[in-house]
Each structure stands twice: as structure tokens, then as C-alpha cells.
Amino acid sequence: MRREYGVNISYVKAWHARETAYALARGTPEESYVILHAYGEVLKMENPGTRFEIELQNDVHFKYMFMALGPYIRGFSSCRPVIIVGGSHLKGKHKGTMLVGVSMDGNNQVYPLAYAIVDNETDRASKWFMSNLKCAIGVHPNLLFVSDRAVSIGNAIRAVFSTTFHGLCTYHLKNNILWNFKDNTIVGIFKDAARAFRMSEFQVHWDQLRTLRNAVVSRYLEDIGLERWACVYQTERRYDNMTSNNAECFNSLTKVY
Known part of the structure; x- marks a missing residue:
């Protein structure tokens, strides 16, 4: 305002002006919650096959919401059978957590599949999200999930996809290793081991890890499960989706809202 219009106003006044403009253009969050049921019904009419679910607390207050659009549900059958799951905290006036599930299409681009708004990343909320996701996409052969820990x-x-393989994000594992052992050398060896495609190459890096910290590092990774992070031990196809970064990319696109 000062640079473009020569008007000197305080930060608080500018913030209130922005909030007023948002309310005039989009409506208030409170108004949006009131029409959420109607919004879901319109989505179902305009996008056949859409799954839109809301759960209320005491039949009055908003608790959970799940949405998977019909076209994306149908298109998932043409994507790689990998679902990358992530969660992020909402930064607006009304707090909560957004859980997202994304896939990758044939061009290796992010394919948004489903998301939910929940109160927090708890067992109950995550199970509710997964249950609705299963109702939306059904049972897919060779399906694989990737997430952080x-x-x-x-x-x-x-609980919901009991026969489905669950791989772990190597980026988050790397950060956990750095936090626990405070050694970048260990992190570098772990990254090389995770990305190795030949057993002989993996074994070289694994032998290095076993010599560090009296084998505490290797035992830590073995307890997690080698098949959940190391390429050479993969029991299912991950299609080189070694991290949950694609879910984080989707979260970053929505954070301004």
C-alpha cells in the first residue's frame, strides 16, 4: 500500500482489510461449514461416482470430511497402483489436519486421488480416512502405500488394507537417522544403501553401517524392516516412489487456502 498507493497503514489494519476482502469474495469459513452438506450433494450430481462423506460430533458439530471425485476414482485404474499418503496441519482460523492420498500417472505426475479434513492425525481419524478410501477405490491387486512413519x-x-504392502518414506527416515545419531556420514551411507539396485552394491553400504556405533544403526534399520525402505529388498513394486514428497507437493498447493 505504501509503495503503490502512498498510503501508510499498520499491519493489523492491512490484515483486517485482507480478511474482509476474502469474506466478500469467498464468504466466511462459518458460512462454508453451514453449506457443506449441500456442496457435497452438488459434487455427487455433477461428478457421478464421487464419494463425499461428513461425520458430525453429537450430530451437530463438524468432525470429519472426506472427498474423492468420481473422475479421479475412475482414472486411478490407469495409474500406477501406488498411493502416497501424508498429513499436514491446517493454518487457518479453524485448526485441524488434512490427510491426502495421491498417486502417480503414466507421465510420472502427481495424481490427486482423495483427501480428508480431520481433527488430528489420530488412529480413529486415519482409520476413517482409509475406510472411505477403500470404499471409493475398492480392492486393487498389487496396491502399495508409501508414507512417513x-x-x-x-x-x-x-487395519483397513490388511494385505497391502506399506513402504516407508526414505526422506523421513533419513531425517530420523540424523536426529537420532547426529552424523551426516551415516545419513549418506543410508541413502546409498536405500537406492542400491544390486544386492552386491547394497551389501557394501550395509557392511559400512554395521561397523558404525557398535551396529546400533544397522539394528535400528533392521527393526524398521529392510523391505520397507531398501530397493533390493522390495517385495512389491514401488515404481521408484521412495518418498512421500508427492503428497507434500499437493499439501503445499493448498496451504494458501
Whole structure:
């Protein structure tokens, strides 16, 4: 305002003006919650096959919402059978967590599949999200999930998709290793081991890890499960989706809202 119009106003006044403009253009969040049921019904009419679910607390207050558009559900059958799951905290006036599930299409581009708004990343909320996701996409052969080590997401996948393989994000594992062992050398060896495509190459890096910290590092990774992060031990196809970064990309696109 000062640079373009020569008007000197405080930050608080500018913030209130922006909020007023948003309310005039989009309506208030409170108004949006009131018409959420109607919005879901319109989505179902305009996009056949859409799954839109809302759960209320005490039949009054908003608790959970799930949405998967019909065209994306049908198109998932042409994507790689990989679903990358992630969660992020909402930054607006009304707090909560957004859980997202994205896939990758034939051009290796992010394919948004489903998302949910929940109160927090708890076992109950994650299981509710996974249950609705299963109702939306059904049972797919060779389906695989990738996520970070969030306990609630892992529990929900085991409960709802009991026969589905769950791989872990190597980026988050790398950060966990750095946090636990405070050694960039260990992190570098882990990254090389995770990306190795030949057993002989993996074994070289694994032998290095076993010599560090009295084998504490290698035991830590073995307890996680070698098949969940190392390429050479993969029991299902990950199509080189070694991280949950694609879900984070989807989250970053929505953070301004």
C-alpha cells in the first residue's frame, strides 16, 4: 500500500482489510461449514461416482470430511497402483489436519486421488480416512502405500488394507537417522544403501553401517524392516516412489487456502 498507493497503514489494519476482502469474495469459513452438506450433494450430481462423506460430533458439530471425485476414482485404474499418503496441519482460523492420498500417472505426475479434513492425525481419524478410501477405490491387486512413519497411518493401513504392502518414506527416515545419531556420514551411507539396485552394491553400504556405533544403526534399520525402505529388498513394486514428497507437493498447493 505504501509503495503503490502512498498510503501508510499498520499491519493489523492491512490484515483486517485482507480478511474482509476474502469474506466478500469467498464468504466466511462459518458460512462454508453451514453449506457443506449441500456442496457435497452438488459434487455427487455433477461428478457421478464421487464419494463425499461428513461425520458430525453429537450430530451437530463438524468432525470429519472426506472427498474423492468420481473422475479421479475412475482414472486411478490407469495409474500406477501406488498411493502416497501424508498429513499436514491446517493454518487457518479453524485448526485441524488434512490427510491426502495421491498417486502417480503414466507421465510420472502427481495424481490427486482423495483427501480428508480431520481433527488430528489420530488412529480413529486415519482409520476413517482409509475406510472411505477403500470404499471409493475398492480392492486393487498389487496396491502399495508409501508414507512417513506416522503411527496412526501405519495402524490404519494394517487395519483397513490388511494385505497391502506399506513402504516407508526414505526422506523421513533419513531425517530420523540424523536426529537420532547426529552424523551426516551415516545419513549418506543410508541413502546409498536405500537406492542400491544390486544386492552386491547394497551389501557394501550395509557392511559400512554395521561397523558404525557398535551396529546400533544397522539394528535400528533392521527393526524398521529392510523391505520397507531398501530397493533390493522390495517385495512389491514401488515404481521408484521412495518418498512421500508427492503428497507434500499437493499439501503445499493448498496451504494458501
